[in-house]
Amino acid sequence: MSENIANLEEQFNRRIANGETIEPKDWMPEKYRKQLMRLISQHAHSEIIGMLPEGNWITRAPTLRRKLALLAKVQDEAGHGHYLYSSAETLGISREEMYDQLLQGKAKYSSIFNYPTLTWADMGMIGWLVDGAAIINQTTMAKCSYGPYSRALLRICKEENFHKKQGMEIIATLIASGLKGKEMVQESLNRFWWPTLMMFGPHDTNSPNSAEMMKWKIKLKSNDELRQRFIDMTVEQALEWGLTIPDPKLKFNGKIRSWETGEIDWEEFNRVINGNGPCNHERMGARRTAHENGSWVREAARAYEEKQRLRNISAA
Amino acid sequence: MSGEIEHDQGDLWEVFIQEDDNAPHTHAGSIRAADPEMAIQNARDVFARRGKAKSMWVVKSDHIKATTPDDVAPFFDPTADKIYRHVQFYKHTLDDELWKKR
C-alpha cells in the first residue's frame, strides 16, 4: 500500500516537473491538497475582507466618476472571492466550511486589510500599492500547477490592472491639485508602505514550507524575490511623483541595479496576522454582521426554489 | 449548517460562456445559487462584468457526467490506433500527377 503511494507520488512529481497541470480528480499527495486549500481559501478571504477598507469610502467618493470606479473595483473583488472559493471547493472543502472558518476567526487573510482607511488618498494608495503588490503575486501564481487555481488567477489578473490604474489616477490628481493634496498622499504612503511590503510574507529563511511548495509549483518565486520586484518598480514611480519612501535606509545599489531597504518590523507583522492589528476586530465584526443580515435572503431564496420545484412537479 | 452560524450558499452550478459570434460555449467557472434564475443572474455578475458575452449557460454541477482520470486511458484508447482517421494517413501525390496530365 505505502509502496503504491510512493509510486503515485513519484508519478505526480514527474507530471509537475513536466509542466502538466493537476486537475481536481487527479491523485495528489494529501499535503499538496492541504497546502492548496489553505492557500486558496486564504486568498479568497483576503478578496472578501479586502472589500471593507474601500467600501468605507464609497459613499464619500469626491466625484461620481470616482464613485463608479470604486464601486466597480469593490464588485470585482467580490468576484475574485467567488472565483477563488469555487476553485478551493474543487479540492473537497465546502464553501460553508470556509465561511465558517472565516466567521469564527480561525482563518487567516492578508494582513494589509487590517489597517484603517483614514483619508481619500488611501483609496489611491490601495490601488497603487496593494493592488500593485497583488498583481505581482498573482501573475506569478497564475503559472502554478493546480488547474482550477491557475484559471481563476488568469481571470483575476485581467481585472487587476484597472484597479491599479484607477488608484494611480487618484494619486496623480491629488498631487496635481497642489501642496495639500500632495501632503495627503505622502501621509498615506507613510502609513501604507511598510504594511504593503509585509504582504509578501516572511523572509525566505523563515518560510519553512517553501522548498516543498516550490517543488510542487504552488509557489513559483520566493517571498523576497517578489518583494524586491515590487520595491524596484514602486520606488521609481514614487520618485517620479516627488514622494518620499518612509525608509531612511533606502538606497540604490548600482551594482545590481536594485533598491535596498531597511528591515521590516516583523513583530508588527506577527501581531497583525495573529488578530491584533488596528482593525482586525472591526473587519471580523463587519463580516459577521453582513453574513447575519444576509440570512433572510438565503432563506427566501431557498423557499422560492422549493416552491418552484413543487409547482413544476405538480404541473408535470 | 455548522456551528451557530446559518449557511445555505445554494447549490453548485457550472457556467459556460460564448464570448464571440460563432465561438463555442466554454467553461468559465462555478457559482452558487438556489434556483436557475438566480444562477444565471449570479453567473452574469461574477463572470460577465465587462461585456464579452454573447450567450451564457448554467447547469447544475451534479448533472454533469464526466470521465475520471482512472477510466480515461481505456476510454479514449480505442481511437489511438485508428490512424486512418487523420489526414496524414493519406497521400495525394499520385492524384496531383493525374490532375496535371488532364
Ligand SMILES: [Fe+2]
Ligand atoms: Fe482582487
Ligand SMILES: [Fe+2]
Ligand atoms: Fe484588486
